[in-house]
Amino acid sequence: MDVSPIIDPLNEAQREAVTAQNAHLLVLAGAGSGKTRVLVHRMAWLMQVDQVPATGLLAVTFTNKAAREMRNRISEMMNLSGYGLWFGTFHSIAHRLLRAHWQDAGLPENFQVLDSDDQLRLIKRVMRDLQIDETRWPPKQVQWFINGQKDEGLRADHIQDNPGDHFVSVMLKIYRQYEKQCQLSGLVDFGELLLRSHELWLKKPALLGHYQRRFQHILVDEFQDTNTIQYAWLQVLAGQRVPMTIVGDDDQSIYGWRGARIENIQKFQQDFPDARLVRLEQNYRSTQTILKAANAVIANNQGRLGKELWTDGPDGELINLYAAFNEQDEANYIADTISAWVDDGNLRSEAAILYRSNAQSRVLEEALLRQGIPYRVYGGLRFYDRQEIRNALGYLRLVHYRHDDAAFERVVNTPPRGIGAKSLGELRELATGQGISLWQAAERLLEAGAMKGRAKTGLQQFIGLIESLAADQDELDLKQLTQRAIEGSGLRDHHANEKGEKAQARVENLEELVSAMADFEVEDGIDPLSEFIAQAALDAGESQADEHQDSVQLMTLHSAKGLEFPLVFLAGVEEGLFPHSMSLEEPGRMEEERRLAYVGITRAMKRLVMTYAESRRLYGQEKFHALSRFVREVPGDCIQEVRLRNTVTRPALTQRPNEGLFDSTPMADAGLQLGQRVHHPKFGEGVVMNCEGSGHHTRVQVNFDDGAKWLVLAYAPLEKL
């Protein structure tokens, strides 16, 4: 038996972790020290040396993307198909369990996973039924409340109603009714997946025993971001029996705002006192410079478990800091830098642009588009979150399960078929009154002849369509079924006829869905349609269409966790943006922001570029932010400032392709350029930030001490300084 492929690529500490005898193991180590590598190699070791079958391992990762990557690595190493391994996120594993044991879990066989958009719709509906005012109690806040409770393992019945606390009373009332509605319609939201499978363990000891015998080892990556219910779930499953390998980094806990509990690390050590602790300190990912910057930033946090990373790699290049005039300039600079990087023979996919807020991506995307640089966005507007895709899936969901009320509401009148708010209201009323699904309500109203005119024909058509798709289901493969749903429902034409550029993109996305269906494979005995629908809900946000094209990666800092790229941009390093304005007042949240900065910096392998904009238009407002404190925490000798005041391209507003930079424009004629310091008799000194329009209409934007002003160039008495 040759274990060298498993052991050779590891250092001493990593080997210790990989080969540790069957006890609980905690690997606590900083970014890029090989935690994930240890996890994968440990699985290989357990299979090869301890003869654990693939089916005896349960591995939990944070994203489906990470799960796929690890599955590939281990399949390669062990020459396995990868099937049989229980490998996935907490949610996908819980989902798999509930599918297998729906009866024991008290669910209908065809229960549906409710993603967050559908959840919000359902909450709104419940609030309407309860006649609770949406303006006073924003549904998003209700959603936040319900999910927060579920993350803590609390059902409505577990929470004490306190008449003195009106807020909790109202929330509980909605929560209770929401739970009832979900149960009635066979709907399971993300939090419920975990909560219910945790209850399943507790309720069915025999079943728990079965899985405890089956799983000979449990492995968890990114443990610092588990929440209360996830930890409880693990703890019950492991019991006294199943050894666990837990891997994490307290400095990278970034989901506290979503219920993650960094304390779970200490809790694990208390609950499993015999757990062996291994620390890894050598970083294999980044240059000395990048690592030094990361270490210096995170050192400003209190109460860390404490660890310092080192590397014997090269110093590498200095971190570049670019001060842009505004967000357009920032985006252009990034796109230019990527072009140069690609011209040097590098791959686009080796470059990642990371940002704090999703809204930042649009301007970045536009700059990349202008320069013809292919890119992919992870998170944000995700493929399965797009309206047209959700519409198409709505039809398929109904084919699969008629009582899926969320799907019914979504597509019964999309495309419009004369079923207006009034008819829908009648359907809802009947459904709520009788405790039946909207589908059943529709059938009853039609039977009773209670529907009239267009609504009647529309509803008949709709029901006929779903029934006929369902009837043909056995003869068609998934791809044909989808195609027929998209065409037969009129969805394709509906989106094709929309106004503007969106129409084209929407039709393309629908086509992409059909091809995704063609590629979809399942194990024998599993219904492909039901599996696809569940995957789409669970996967939303991670996978995208053009998987194979070499493209720049765009994502939020949160979704970059666990990943690495040779070239990383941190865009928008500004106070109020990153750290986010919401965290400025609260020390706890500020520390979480700093951990996010640590995650961001440590994604970079060779080159790190940070950019900020002196003025930024975001959410429709112009803001002037100061440089982020996180940049100021980086030692000065790690950073090099790039200032391109004289060569910078003008903002997109005025730039035409191939136009010379500043020659012969009204601004140049006035002897001005972006970044020029000027004096105005009334407003004082300022800097030229932006320029738009032409001829007599040319306006320049000048950043004065008390704010920015747009001035008509022809009339403004600006004096160069």
Ligand SMILES: Nc1ncnc2c1ncn2[C@@H]1O[C@H](COP(=O)(O)OP(=O)(O)OP(=O)(O)O)[C@@H](O)[C@H]1O
């Ligand atoms: N012993 C080693 N020799 C060479 N390269 C290694 C070694 N250990 C890890 N690496 C490489 O270092 C990089 C970081 O490893 P890995 O992603 O496993 O770190 P991590 O601790 O999981 O990081 P993060 O905290 O960001 O998730 C990877 O490219 C990995 O292949």
Ligand SMILES: [Mg+2]
């Ligand atoms: Mg990792």
